[in-house]
Amino acid sequence: MRKKIAKFSILPLAAGSIFFSFSTKDAAKINVDDYSTTHLDLDYTVQDFKEEMQPVYELNRTAPFIGETYVGFKEAIGFKESRSDYRTINEFGYLGKYQFGAGTLKLLGIYDLDAFLDSPALQEAAFYANASRNKWILQRDIKRFVGKTINGVQVTESGILAAAHLAGPGSVKKYLRSWGAQAFSDAFGTTIRNYMKRFGGYDVSFVEAVKNARVDKENLKA
Known part of the structure; x- marks a missing residue:
């Protein structure tokens, strides 16, 4: 009775390696160390991928996240209003990062x-x-x-201040005291409810309530 000789293959582990086929008898004679690449000075043609494959993102126009603080609050509003562009003027004449109207700026001096x-x-x-x-x-x-809760949105202090920035404090008073019946929307269709929802939950205790607050231009840092 003839014995069946098992065959197996040593497959290449790197590009350019040689394919071998042996019987089990021949395979026993192989010195695997003869085919090792250890200690060889290999000349790679592919550059270091850690240096070459860095992702490219435009970060300077990414919505900021600075936590639920006053800074996070104002930066979130600035991004919503103008994508944080200090130099922008929209088609209705509102200016700067926070899109102020000329009338509001006069009230602030x-x-x-x-x-x-x-x-x-x-x-x-x-x-x-x-x-x-x-x-x-x-x-x-x-x-x-x-x-x-008004119109399905929980009222927060930061939501109220954000809505006042959008619509003015008088419109916010009407909205709250009518329990949302007297609504306001700007020229783009943005509502008080939208701002209350979007900017709710920030800690704005840093903001001090001051009657007729104005900008102290003399003490501004350059």
Whole structure:
């Protein structure tokens, strides 16, 4: 009776290796060390992928995330309003990162619109002063309505201040005191409810309620 000789193959583990076929008898004689690449000076033609395959992303226009703080609050609004562009003016004449109207800026003591567009520090100060002024105007409504639910959205202090930035404190008062019946939407269709939902839950205790708050331009950092 003839014995069946088993066959097996040594497959290449790297490009350019040789294919061998042996019987089990011949395979026993193979010195595997003769085919090792250990200690060889191999000349790779592929560059280091760790250096070459770095992902390319445009990060300077990515929505910021700085936590649920005042900074996170204002940066989120700035990104929503203008994608955080200090120099932008929209088709309705609203200016800067936070899209202020000229009338609101006058209330804050800012009259030179060109200087306003040229100064990120002035724009940041204007945002804080406006939030401070709105917080003073709406302080009773903040105490009364925070924690309540109107039109399916839980009312928060940051949501109220965001809505006041969008629509003005008077419109926010009407919205809250009518339990959402008197609604407001801007020229783009953005509503008070939308802003209350989108910007709710931030800690804005940093903002002090000040009557007739204005920008102190003399103490602004360059």
